[in-house]
Amino acid sequence: MKIAVYGLGYVGSTTLACLAEMGHEMIGTDPNPGKVELINAGKSPMVEPGLPEMLAKHRATGRIRATTDGREAFKDADACLLCVGTPPMADGFVDQRVLEKVVLEIADLRLESGRTCPMLVRSTALPVVHQDIIAILEERLAGRQTPAYVVHPEFLREGSAIDDFFHPAKIVFGCTGECGRNFSESLYPGITAPTVYTDPLTAALAKYADNCFHAVKVTFANEIGALCKGMGVDSRLVMDVFCLDTKLNISPVYLKPGFAYGGSCLGKDLAAMNAYGKRTGIHVPMLANVEESNLNQIxxxxxxxxxxxxxxxxxxxxxxxxxxxxxxxxxxxxxxxxxxxxxxxxxxxxxxxxxxxxxxxxxxxxxxxxxxxxxxxxxxxxxxxxxxxxxxxxxxxxxxxxxxxxxxxxxxxxxxxxxxxxxxxxxxxxxxxx
Ligand SMILES: NC(=O)c1ccc[n+]([C@@H]2O[C@H](COP(=O)([O-])OP(=O)(O)OC[C@H]3O[C@@H](n4cnc5c(N)ncnc54)[C@H](O)[C@@H]3O)[C@@H](O)[C@H]2O)c1
Structure with missing residues (x-):
């Protein structure tokens, strides 16, 4: 396939290189001329293990090029992957301006060319942002084309982005209506991963659930760590034991939305750990607020x-x-x-x-x-x-x-x-x- 990547940051550059490695003909676009020059020189615009080698390799094979001109990127593309930034605004809400601008630019190019080239949005944005952008897109297209807007979240981690790209835990497509079921095979030949075709809002939230969970896990491990340290126990050993339990701990159990927890153990043992933290001045705000959150459910x-x-x-x-x-x-x-x-x-x-x-x-x-x-x-x-x-x-x-x-x-x-x-x-x- 011929694929245009909009935004050549961490996600876009990795996507450009990895999809070229999978055999696609890639063109990347970014208004930052420095990034475009680096890629065209076969160099990486950011530090990411394996990325410089892969970019250099596929500059040489001719499968990668970059431009500051979005129109040029769109010209022959079979699909557009949107990897632009969605930074937080002052209150933490998603700044959708760049994503919206790029979507509308592509919409205009689609109308001009008469080609309904699908937009696959890899940028992370809340459902309400996608809803808003889809509505704006539909208004711009005015019934002349279907939106062909697919929320396709990216789950890679910086530092292991290439490995994550080739070995994803899952692939998610959130489609507006007419999404082709063969997207995954066409885009990612040879990659086997559980693939979910769903609606755009579910796809968008799947990404947020992941990142909220990761943040909670890190905080949880650190708060348990602080209490362990206070009690003179090596938290690394405790958490090694914790992680051995793939029946109840590292498992889908207790991860289903439903009513509040109760019973004689969870609240009591949580209270004991919190009381110890209070008595010894060990601050564990996440654990300290779990009971309040649980009561709030009721x-x-x-x-x-x-x-x-x-x-x-x-x-x-x-x-x-x-x-x-x-x-x-x-x-x-x-x-x-x-x-x-x-x-x-x-x-x-x-x-x-x-x-x-x-x-x-x-x-x-x-x-x-x-x-x-x-x-x-x-x-x-x-x-x-x-x-x-x-x-x-x-x-x-x-x-x-x-x-x-x-x-x-x-x-x-x-x-x-x-x-x-x-x-x-x-x-x-x-x-x-x-
Ligand atoms: N960094 C990660 O590990 C990661 C992982 C998964 C998802 N994401 C999400 O992917 C998105 C991109 O993240 P990132 O870390 O690559 O961001 P980034 O800031 O590194 O890159 C964004 C790029 O978009 C470019 N850009 C701005 N306006 C543009 C335009 N009009 N046309 C084309 N390009 C334009 C910027 O110049 C920049 O190079 C974000 O929504 C982020 O939340 C990031």
Missing amino acids: RAVADRILATGTKSVGLFGLAFKERTDDLRDSPLVILGERLDKAGVKIHIYDPAIYAVAYSGSHMAYALEHLPDLRRMISDDAPKVIGASDTIVISRAFPGLAWRDLPWREGHSIMDLNGSLDLAGVDVPVTGLYW
Whole structure:
């Protein structure tokens, strides 16, 4: 393919070199004449292992050239890869001006040439920025062409950019409608990686989720490190042990959006570490704010339910998770308490708790927050549904088919779980974060 790369910074220069290595005919464009001259001299505009050699090699093969002229870059291109900067503005929000300008320049060249050359946006931008730019693009194209705007996030890391480029963990295309499913094979011949074709907004957020997670991981390791050091323990060994656990730690477990955590261990052990930090003056602001963030999840759900004006809520699930009758620190107890105190009539379906309502070892905790719990709790799902307008479901219950329950007009469901089978349930469902 003939590919134009807009922006010859870290991402653009690497892309130019690596795609040339894969056999494409590349042209890069950047308004910075210094970068363009360096590339045309077969040199790298930035420090990146392996990049100078690859650029020199493909200047020699003739597969790479660069220009300051965007029009020249577009002339024969089959696809445009946009790798321009999206720096932060004063409040941290994305400065979209360069990206928008380049998109419109390419749009004009597309209209002029009559070629719907797709734009693959490798620059990182928030969904709202892409939405805005797509709307501006559509206005400029005025129905004469489809947007052919693809959010194609780049996941490489500086310092190992070339290796990352040839061995990506995943390839993501967020397409506006007509995205060709063969993009990946055409662009990256020989590269095998899980490839996702999705919508532009999901693709954009996949990149942000990654980087937020990386930032959280580094901060987490450093805060654990600080507490370990304070306790005279080598955090490198602790984290080596931590990383051995690919079942619960380095795994998809606990990485599904859903309701707050609870139970007798997470909050308690987090509190112990935070208390140690406080007593010894070791500042761990991320760990110190986790509980507040967790409580905020409960408050936010309660507020969303109360904002509907509902008078009665059926809580499906009260224990802190499925397959237990443990109520300690259950976020569902706290949610029930907030709703109860706000004057909402509460009905609860949880057969495991119903069975131990007078004997359970942790009923005291629940009764402290929900004094009327024994009146609220039931093992009769239809009865709870019948008595409630809003049904809040935190988990599936084995043997309970949601569609067979006595739903009626006026019912609504808040799904806190995200993987419930609600097929055939003909009432409005609000997902917590989906
Ligand atoms: N650096 C990384 O490791 C990395 C990794 C993944 C994604 N990203 C994202 O990729 C994008 C580019 O990052 P970068 O680090 O390569 O940025 P960079 O600042 O190194 O490069 C951006 C380039 O765009 C050029 N440019 C400005 N206006 C232009 C125009 N009108 N036409 C063509 N080029 C123009 C600039 O001169 C500059 O050379 C950003 O959105 C960034 O968030 C960066």
